[in-house]
Amino acid sequence: MRAVLAICFLVAAAPASAQGPFAITLLGTGNPRPSMERFGPSILVEAGETDILIDVGRGALQRLFQIGAAEQIGAVDLVLFTHLHSDHVVGFPDLWLTGWVFGRDRPLPVLGPPGTQSMCDHLEEAFAFDRKVRGRDGRYSAAGVTIAVTDVDPGVVWEAGGVKVTAFEVDHGDGIAPAYGYRVDYGAYSAAFSGDMRYDERIVEHAKGVDVLVMEVVSAELEMRKAAVKDEATIAKIIAHHIGEEQAGSLFARIRPRLAVYTHVVPSPAVAEDLIPPTRRTYGGPLAVGYDLMQITIGDAVEVHPRRALPDS
DSSP: OOHHHHHHGGGOOOOOOOOOOEEEEEEEEEOOSSSSSSSSSSEEEETTTEEEEEETTTTTHHHHHTTTOHHTTTTTEEEEEOOOOOOTTTTTHHHHHHHHHTTTTTTTHHHHTTTHHHHHHHHHHTTTTHHHHTTTSSSTGGGGGGGGEEEOHHHEEEEEEEEEEEEEEEOTTOOOOOEEEEEEETTTEEEEOOOOOOOOOOHHHHHOOOSEEEEEEOOOOHHHHSSSSOOOOHHHHHTTOOOOOHHHHHHHHHHHHHOEEEEEESTTTHHHHHHHHHHHHHHOOEEEOOOTEEEEESSSOOOOOEOOOOOOO
8 A cells, every 4th residue: 555655645636538448457567476476577458458478477367356357357468478487487387288178279379589389389299188079079169269369570569459569678687588578559649568678778768758667576685685595606697687666767767768667576575665765866756666556658748546346255
């Protein structure tokens, strides 16, 4: 609740528009370390009638059920992978196969950097038994278990229903390439998602002027104190692959979003009181620290509130 109170007075106005709703739900705001408060990285983007998932980390399916979005599991229009680290993809087989069991009757489009197709091809092989057994009695659609996967290069990668998705490269550190961020344009509104990155000025060009910018963050000071890993050299390598608060703030100041949002929080225990003060050294604009099931609605105003979780049925 503290994060909500911290940003409620920072909402900015924009020209009125008659287009449908544009909402972002942070399904998971965590990292590889398991946490009951911060599930694995995953973001639901709802642009009018289009549902997009950006990354599918640990627990993404459970979060969708938690918000009563069971019908969306089988109706996702597009999955985007920023990169292929396990914490960003480990929930995908659950989404893919459970969506099929829940009635998906069309192929699931999946886009990502080179290597995405190979990963999905091997997943189909790994789950061949399940696909064969469930598929032979006619209860489940053969098309619904198909992954329509494509490795994509930077640029416009998808356009449908008034929604345009653009991929751009980001620097996630030595040996992790390519890694992508994405920009989603929907009518008069736009949002950009950094994926995992260390300081990289290329994001300024691609995210300039968006309504909402969702960016990962690492608190180096807190990571050194609270990380489960105790080897200092290993911790230093982790920090070197991510962006710190002051660095992120300097990019926010140049991009000037109506709202900047932190996700993929490292370490998981970090809260607004840890991350906002260092960011304020370089950025004075609207800022929120993401939490699981934070919903951001983009319209004449940018509004932030917890998405209602339904009780277990």
